Amino acid sequence: MISSSTAGFSPHSSPSLALANPLQGGGRSGWRGLGVAAALFLPLALLLLGLHWQAEGLRQALLDPKLAPALRTATEDLLGLLAWGGWLAILAQVVGLVTGLAWWRRRVQRPLEEMTGIFADLSQGRGNLAQELPLAAGQELSALAGNYNGFARKLREIIGKVRNMSVSIAIESAKSAKQVKDSAALAKEQGVLAQSVLAASTEATSAIDNVNRNTQAINASTRDNLDRARGSLADMRAINLKVQGIGDRLSNFSTTVVGLSNNSESIKQIVQLIKGISDQTNLLALNAAIEAARAGEAGRGFAVVADEVRHLAEKVNTATDEISQKITGMIDLVQKTTRETAEINQDATHTREVIDKSAQQFAGMVRDFEHTGAQLDEITSAVEQLSATNLRVYEAVQKTHELSSGVAKLLDGSTRSSADLSQATEQAQELLAQFVLGKGAFDTVVAQVEKARDAMRATIEAMLAQGMNVFDRNYQPIAGTKPQKFRTAYDEAFARQLQPAYDALVNDIRGGTYALCTDENGYAPTHNAKFSQPVTGNYEKDLLASRDKRMFNDPTGLRSAKNTHPFLLQTYSRDTGEILNDLSMPIHVGGRHWGCLRVGFDPSTLLER
Incomplete structure (x- = not known):
């Protein structure tokens, strides 16, 4: 009892x-x-x-x-x-x-x-938990009926809470699936970037090794050139000293030549003096000869002497002329030597200046070579450090790539787990939906969608009875549409006759977002009025506002389209980023499975308190 x-x-x-x-x-x-x-x-x-x-x-x-x-x-x-x-x-x-x-x-x-x-x-599994046994006065089993009614109320409460829990789990599962999907995309992108960095690091390692080898070769060559430059600088300084000595000797030689020129001028003056004396002697001899001729016989001896003196004076004059010519030629040669010596001295001075300047430049070049050598030593050391660092970076990037691959695999597993959890939640919701609670948002929404589905099915059957090919699967692409749109034999009829029913259903359901019929392949001949705007050519805008005549063949859309159970409740992340509940019910037309009615609404609609 x-x-x-x-x-x-x-x-x-x-x-x-x-x-x-x-x-x-x-x-x-x-x-x-x-x-x-x-x-x-x-x-x-x-x-x-x-x-x-x-x-x-x-x-x-x-x-x-x-x-x-x-x-x-x-x-x-x-x-x-x-x-x-x-x-x-x-x-x-x-x-x-x-x-x-x-x-x-x-x-x-x-x-x-x-x-x-x-x-x-x-x-x-088809019980109506809202049905209670009457407690008639005097009924023999009233206590049993009361116990059953209490049990049914408790069971309704439990099923309602379990429904809420399943909806919450489905919402969190959808959010988690979206986050996992986004994380997987980022992980894959990270893997691609890591692979690129790995390849770049490999190329960098090879390039750094090549730079290191070239730097060491350049460093060795620079050291050799530095040694040669130092030797050349020493040779140039020695040459400069020798050129300076040559210049000094040329200066002395120039002084000697100048002295020789001066002496030659003095000799020339003496020769001119001798010539003058010779000319005067010749003139005196001529005068003496004239006087001797006047003296006659008495002056004949004097005339002979005078004639000899004149001859001697002529010889002296001739010799003086030759000496003068020789001295003039010698003076010309001395002057030419002086000029050439001056030019040589000038060239030697210029050469000394050039050699000195070159020596200074060579000294600067040697200093630059020494500085370059020191820098090359630093570069070689830095390249070696860079090579070691790059090796560590390469190992780290390789490890990052391996971790990215591991994360991607784990995220793939998480994606499958999320899908399994979502499917299990949907199955639990389907099982729980077999019991009618008689109140609550879930039963209300299911009843609203079922009523609308029956009305839309009747409309589609009427189209079929009028000869319209509602099973047309020859989807004709509409040019210039992205996302791609298609035409069928019945899309315009659906837009005229069913779009108002879509909009009315969305308005009737609290938190309603969309309502549309899709065939078994996910094709939606029309959509709600707010989602059936003309194509603008702007992809982002058309994705949100021009969704009619599209093929919704994503996993959620295909599951809805191909489902033949009484209903299917899915929680998913829409391509516009929203987390929605999608309640779909199959539509059979003329004894054939045509597709489904899909209704999307805010998941909080089903979260009863």
């Missing part, structure tokens, strides 16, 4: 045990009724047994031949009365039994049959 304190549902109680004996609790009156019937039946049965025993005794007495005729006649009359009494008792028993059975059926069996029907529906 279940007391009132145990009539409610507890997680640790067993509904099957609580309802196993339909005569417990409220069924006591049923047993009491059967007891009354049994109490009425038992005395009659004993009476019949006693009458039968008495009749048998009388029949045995009638077999006695000594029995008096009068007594025999009285005994036979008594047996007749007993027979009629027995039949009357049997009739009374039958009437009582029928009356008891009728009472049993009305009081016990019929309520039990109602309960059995409810329990049968529940056991087959």
Whole structure:
């Protein structure tokens, strides 16, 4: 017997045990009724047994031949009365039994049959938990009905909470799936970048090694050139000293030549003096010869002397002319030598200046070579450090690439797990939806969508009856549309006849976002008015506002389109970034699966409190 304190549902109680004996609790009156019937039946049965025993005794007495005729006649009359009494008792028993059975059926069996029907529906997963057993006054099983009603209310509460939990799980699963998808995309991008960096690092390593080798070769060559430059600088300085010595000697030689030129001028002057003397002597000799000729014979000897003196003067004059010519030529040569010596001295001075300048430049070049060598040493050291650092970077990038690949694999596993969790949640929601709670957002939305689906199915069947090919799968691409749009034989008819119903359904459902019919391939011939705007050519704008005549063949869209169960509730991330619930119901037209009605709404719509 279940007391009132145990009539409610507890997680640790067993509904099957609580309802196993339909005569417990409220069924006591049923047993009491059967007891009354049994109490009425038992005395009659004993009476019949006693009458039968008495009749048998009388029949045995009638077999006695000594029995008096009068007594025999009285005994036979008594047996007749007993027979009629027995039949009357049997009739009374039958009437009582029928009356008891009728009472049993009305009081016990019929309520039990109602309960059995409810329990049968529940056991087959199509129960209406909103249905409660009536608590009629005087009903024998009212306590059992009350216990069941309490159990049903508790079960409705539990199923409502489980639905909310499943919706919350589905929402978080969709968010997690979106985050995992975004993370996977970033991980893949990171992997690609890591691969690029790895390749670049490999190339950089090769380039750095090449630079290192070239730097070392340049450093060695620079050292050799530095040594040669130092030797050349020393040679140039030695040459400069020699050129300076040559210049000094040329200066001395120039001084000597100048002195020689001066002496030659002096000799020339002396020669000119001698020539003058010779000319005067010649003139005197001529005058003496003239005077000797005047003297006659007395001056003949003087004339001879004068003539000799004149001849001597002529010879001296001739010699003087030759000497003068020689000296003039020598002076010219000395002057030329002086000029050339001056030019040589000037060239030597210029050469010394050039060599000195070159020596200074060579000294600067040697210093530059030394500085370059020091820099090359630093560069070589830096390149070696860079090579070591790049090797560590290469190893780190390689490790990053391996980790990125591992993260990508883990995220792929997370994606599959999210998909499995989403599918399990959808299955749980489908199982829970088999029970009607009679109230709440879930039942309300399902009822609204089912009613709209039936009306739209009737419209599509009417189109089919009018000869329209609603099963046209020859999708004709519309040029210049991105995302791609398609035309079919029935898209304009759907836009005229079903788009108003789409918009009305979205307005009726709290948090409604979209409502549309898609064929089994995910093709949507039309959409809500706000999502059926003309194409602008702007991809981002058209993606949001021009969604009619598109093929929604993403996993969510295809599952909705191909689903043939009573309904499918999915939670997913839309291509516009929103997290939505998508409730779809299959549409069968002319006995064939045509597609589905999809309704999207805010997941909070189903989160009952």
